[in-house]
Amino acid sequence: AGISDDVVKIGVLVDMGGVYADICGQGCVTAVEMAVEDFGGTVLGKPIEIVSADDQNKPDVGSAKVRQWIESEDVDVVTGLVASSVTGAATKVLTDAKKIALISTSASNAFTTKACSPYNVHWTYNVAALANGTVKPMVAAGKKKWFFITADYAFGHALEGIATKVIEESGGEVVGAVRAPFGTTDFSSYVLQAQASGADVVGLANAGGDFVNSLKTAAEFGLTETTDVAGLLVFTNNALALDPAIAAGMKATSGFYWDMDDQTREWSARFKARHGVIPSMGQAGQYSMTMHYLNAIKAAGTDESDAVMKKMKETKPDDFFARNATLRNDGRMVHDMLLVSIKDAASRASSDDIYNIEAVIPGDVAFNPMLPECDFK
Amino acid sequence: MSADYVLETRNLVKEFKGFTAVDDVNLKVERGTIHALIGPNGAGKTTVFNLLTKFLTPSRGTILYNGADITSMKSAAIARKGIVRSFQISAVFPHLSVMENVRIALQRKEGNSFHFWKSVKVLDKLNERAYELLDEVGLKDYANALTVDLPYGRKRALEIATTLALDPEMLLLDEPTQGMGHEDVSVVADLIKKVSANRTILMVEHNLHVVAQLADTITVLQRGAILTEGDYETVSQDPQVREAYMGVEADDEVAQAIAAANVAEKANAAKGGTE
Amino acid sequence: MATIFGLNLFALSGQLLVGLINGSFYALLSLGLAIIFGLLKIINFAQGAMYMLGAFFAWMALNYMGINYWWALILVPIAIGLLAILMERFLVRPIANEDHLYSLLLTFGIALVLQGAFTHIYGSSGLPYQIPAELKGGTKLPFMYLPNYRAWIIVSSLVVCFSTWWVIEKTKLGAYLRAGTENPQLMQGFGINVPLITTLTFGFGVALAGFAGVLAAPVYSVSPDMGSNILIVVFAIVVIGGMGSIGGAILTGLMMGVVEGLTKFFYPEASTTVIFLFMVIVLLVKPAGLFGKEA
Amino acid sequence: MSSTGEKIRINDLHAYYGESHILHGIDMTIMQGELVTLLGRNGAGRSTTLKAMMNMVGRRTGMININGTETINMAAHKIAHLGVGYCPEERGIFSSLNVEENLMLPPNVRSDGMSVEEIYDIFPNLAERRYSQGTRLSGGEQQMLAMARILRTGANILLLDEITEGLAPVIVQKLAEVLLMLKERGLTILLVEQNFRFAAPIADRHYVMEHGHIVEEVHQNELAEKTELLNTYLGV
Amino acid sequence: MKINKLYLFLIVVALVAPSLVYPVFLMKLLCFALFACAFNLLLGFVGLLSFGHAAFLGTGGYITGYLMLETGITPELGILAGTLGAGLLGAIYGKLAVKREGIYFAMVTLALAQLAFFFYLQAPFTGGEDGLQGVPRGALFGLIDLSDNFAMYYFVLAIFIFGFWLIHRTVHSPFGQILKAIRENEPRAVSLGYNVNDYKWVAFIISSALAGLAGSTKTLVFQLASLTDVHWHMSGEVVLMTLLGGMGTIFGPLVGAGVVVSIQNLLSGGELGNYINIIMGVIFIICVLAFRSGLVGEFQKLMKKNFN
Ligand SMILES: Nc1ncnc2c1ncn2[C@@H]1O[C@H](COP(=O)(O)OP(=O)(O)OP(=O)(O)O)[C@@H](O)[C@H]1O
């Protein structure tokens, strides 16, 4: 065994300039760098090297880069992995080459279900956790009729689908949905439709700019005053960009919040010092996952994928990010999730003080159980 | 005796928004003649040309070519039938060589114009004919020059050579001498005379000398309608035509023009005699 | 409740109004493009970026200098107009006599640079900008709740659009403009300072985008890609209206807003595509566009 | 204004289009109230001379004094305001404007231009088609419009390039009368013409150009004796 | 003769290249070069700026990808089907578009391409924005396993040479002569009896089929067909490649594609990744301001100046 090519090379594939750049772009690269430095820069006496690339949120660009990394640059593991479409294409290439994919920020749950693979590790969250975390308690609290404004692409469909399932299982009902094409600027028409639907809750099954725009429009047209609006995927940087007057009180599920306890604050402060803004859950997960991977190499005494994977699954992740965590055989990292609500302007101590933590959702409640066909021993 | 008409229009009308540019024109062009269309500015001459070549669609009326109705044909089809037009401004392919200009026209009949898989060398067999045509208009020495570099008058000659390459039965010339100096005017006029053999020519021209020298029949248009028709002498004596078109000095012009034409004819006859 | 084809008429009226609001926005943006194309024969691909810049400038003015919305509404378009004047003078003018393709590519490049630079500096997730206090709240119409700010958008953009149209189509200055684009040299010969007019026109056309950007800042998030998303749709609108037609651009903008709004109601997935479908049909039936003059 | 009544003085004018050197040192002087023609074959450089005076060529050197003002370094749009009206060879009718708008377009450079009524009187065709789009006019009508347009501005120095081109003989005759009338009024006219028959009776003087040089100057009273010479230059 | 030597040299370079450079990169380059050459046939030699060529690239890719995934046919048949499919789409789109000129042509093609984009976004078999992933490369004629990058490379090279040759031949054919005439003076070509729209149409079909060929090949190389290939940015990119290399020159698109793909490759990793849009934008601007004839065009000018 030992270290192939005498170096452990980590490829970080992220969105450098597109819509996800703030969620997991240069910030994720920084998180990996921090992990490598904290680990000591070498493993088993060999140097750890980082290469990074921009996937432009395009599956073809991403998979081509991954292919090049493993075919001609001896990259051992690929991480980052933001847009689900890119991750899907990249994991296919990686699995073919028997290389590990450490997925930080993708939302789709496919990588541990219908597209599961012995080489996939999915760390921070997924759509199931979002639906279970945010939707379930609301239905339980009597918000039974839902209307969705959904981003018209796979991620939005998946989120809407899984949330619908959760709603119906918990005794609620979906009274309508509109699918807004990617790049929609004006949501007023959809908001009017939501208003007319008579729903108790309008679920925003979208992300990033779409989420911010749709929420703003909902507030402008008075929807937020008459109806609950639930953002199903909210990143800290979206919350930062929102006017507290509009967003206050809104609930969301997150894999991480910087201001949870001393451990999170300590790491987040270091991150902010380097990167300029507080970490998103993807960036925090990125660090945690990289650490776990390096530790596994050390424990296994090799960087050979199967051995490392085995070690990663044997050892329970445990750090500021991963609480009560296990890495299941399907590659799903199950850990405590947080139900948060957005603070109003008055109760914010600083501009970074955006969430109240309402509840901790235990991992096995948040994440769906493992499928038998994905149980890679 | 019923004459042999190549081209006939019947009650041809062209209306632009609330304005009738061509008004019920019945034009008959006899085979083998040079027929001139004259008239004041805005009389509708260019519009008639545009209708005949389908650059415009007639509002009403029919166009007959060799007895067949061509009113609904498209421009290119009409050209393939043998009616070819030259333009008011010279129309050449500026960045092709002089010879290639002519060859483009010859190529059409070859039937290989869509053959994108063949080498351009298959066109070489047309070169000889192209040179012949260039020789006819006095451009042989320029065959390999780039067309943009030709002086204006020669471009005009090239255009005519290109037109001849199609072996048209009928030529439509719109102000062929416009913008030319005296020298070029007579060159082009001679050229027209020369190519009129076995062809029918319909031309628009404001230069009365050229008209007098060349035209067998003249149709005078005014306000879109035919004012009168006949040979130069008849037309130029018509008081209406003189008022509307030629003006008072026409006498002078006619005298000179006819004299010039006579001299030219005599000279030609003399040449022919000594050969 | 009145229904048509089993649909709620009230809901439909709401959708129509919302469509009209978006349409007035489109009108403003396509007007700028149409002026620049119709009068200067420049296809300004940077118009979207300038719109984005308008929104960003408004945000920067507020956050760095404390300039409020109302002042921004006046100052930002001026600033952007000046920027455009520099751009015209130093980048566009040197290629004024080349194929239009080149000005398209040049402005495309400028758009890339601007968008890239703002993404780099401000990130991609967008910045917040508040609706000015005076326009907060809304009015309850029988069929919908109309936010005051949206009403303001429709009123202000229509006023700007129609006054611009009037100046260009009905005044002597407008005639100079139109003639100057056709044959600048001759207009100079007539004693008109064409380069100056050209520069100012370009500046004005782009300033319209800046104005639209400021209008947009409170309702859409201020983000670097806001311009590139909308630009191509606005292009289609200008083409549908007829490339040279100023009035056509305005009317078509309004119309397409409505068409898009209705599509969002009946078949939302197609709402970003419907305008292109419309464009194909229009161009095939009426080659020069709805309001364009046939060549 | 110069006391001698000298309206145009050109000294050693050179003009270039890009690399090509078209005018090679032109000298000419035109007095107030004179009608002078520029004759020559196609491509001799006559149009270029007019364009150079209007600063419409690529580059020019020498001296061009118009109405007492040196213009060689003047911006193109300022020249018209010295009282110059230019009618270009290619007519330059604007398709985005209708006939009347075309007519009204050039700003007045002086106050005593012809009135629109007067102009419509001379060119009835234009009156009839006044609301048509400019370029929808027939070739000859466009030529009339181009000429009419500058008569309106009150310019007292006219630079006219081939204004009889494509016009019916009646109109050509009418134009001759108009030019004589303008001359009566004291306007200064520089006329580029192919149609020598039109120019000969109305012009005071002729300059003959060849290859960018002025090769001959002929006064009206010398016409008879220099006919031969002119014929060789012009290739009649 | 000089030209023949140049071709020979290039072919030798192409043959040895994969042992020096990462073959997948070379294949990408060849695919885009073919795409740009196909596009240039329209822009450079007919004077039609299509702003919707991505539709054909993508159509080729999706058809090939779908067939390879679902039916398990051999790759050469998959590519053939993709090419024909793109050609067919080109025939339909072209029929509509060639009626228009200039900027309208560009806009019609753009609009039609947007419709294609919408179709591929919504159609159930394309996998939405995930695209068709994991397309097998298969075995050429059922014999040569293409999963080996070297085998694949020579296959792609052969395709490229074929496409390049076809374009070259088209330009220098009797048909090409007519195209040239049409570009020079269209009304004159009409008056000589040529139905110019038919000629433009045929050129459009050839161009779109070859663009489809490039897309099909690309799908096979990357084992993926995605929306990127039908997005209007791709249509813009091919304009950039052609312009940068020199439109209307035979080698221009090849060089342009090479430069653009290399720059993207260079920037996609490393620190400069952040600046990719800015750098591409600056290249655009510099190109337009200073090298309008493109790299090859400028080079030819230089040669002319110095050697004539
Ligand atoms: N497309 C058009 N729309 C409207 N009116 C037109 C159009 N084309 C021509 N006309 C008008 O029709 C009349 C006839 O024009 P036409 O060009 O046929 O005249 P013409 O006899 O060729 O004159 P000229 O000798 O001056 O060239 C003119 O009054 C002109 O204004």
Ligand SMILES: Nc1ncnc2c1ncn2[C@@H]1O[C@H](COP(=O)(O)OP(=O)(O)OP(=O)(O)O)[C@@H](O)[C@H]1O
């Ligand atoms: N824009 C231009 N660029 C380059 N060369 C030009 C340009 N315009 C004219 N020329 C050249 O300048 C020379 C003089 O042209 P000019 O138009 O002055 O001639 P002209 O005497 O008016 O003749 P014409 O009867 O053709 O109007 C010609 O050789 C012509 O080819």
Ligand SMILES: [Mg+2]
């Ligand atoms: Mg005419």
Ligand SMILES: [Mg+2]
């Ligand atoms: Mg001239």
